[in-house]
Amino acid sequence: HRLVGIGMVVPHIRPGIAQLAYLHVSQEFRAAGIGGRLTGELEQIAAGVGDREIVVSATPSGNTVRFYTGRGYRPMADPLPELLELEPDDIHMSKKI
Numbered sequence: 001h002r003l004v005g006i007g008m009v010v011p012h013i014r015p016g017i018a019q020l021a022y023l024h025v026s027q028e029f030r031a032a033g034i035g036g037r038l039t040g041e042l043e044q045i046a047a048g049v050g051d052r053e054i055v056v057s058a059t060p061s062g063n064t065v066r067f068y069t070g071r072g073y074r075p076m077a078d079p080l081p082e083l084l085e086l087e088p089d090d091i092h093m094s095k096k097i
Contacts, residue, residue, distance in 0.1 A: 004029040009042040011049045014080065018046030018097075020056040039071055047097045054097050057083050057090035068093050 005025040013019045020042055025035045046054050056073060058064045072095045079092030 002026075005034040005038050007038040007042050009046050009054070011046055011051055013055075013082075016050070016052045017080075017094075018049075018051040018054045019083070020046075020054055023056075035067060036071060043095070043097045052097060053094055055080060055083065055092065055094045057087040057092055060089060060091050065091055065093075071095070 003026070006022070007020070007024070008022040010019040010021045020039065023035060023038060023042075025038070043054055055076070056068060058068050073093040074095070076092045076094050083092060
C-alpha cells in the first residue's frame with residue numbers, strides 16, 4: 001500500500017463557505033489526475049453539508065495557481081481575514097460549488 005494523495009476540507013468556516021485546507025499529491029504521481037479527483041471529492045463533501053462556496057490558500061507557484069484556476073477557482077478580491085493572516089503570501093482563491 002502507498003499513499004499517493006491526501007486532502008482535507010473544513011466545512012462551514014463561515015456560513016455557506018468551506019475551506020479546502022490541505023491537498024498533497026506525491027511527486028511521482030502528479031499530473032495523473034489524482035489532485036483533480038481529490039479536489040472534486042472535497043468539493044462534493046462541502047456541497048453535501050450545505051456549503052455553497054469553497055476557498056483555498058494556494059502557495060504562490062505557477063503550477064499550484066494553474067491547478068486551481070483550471071478547476072474553476074478564481075483569486076479573491078477580499079480574502080477571508082483569518083486565512084490571510086495565517087497565509088499572507090498565498091494566493092487566496094474561491095469557487096462556487
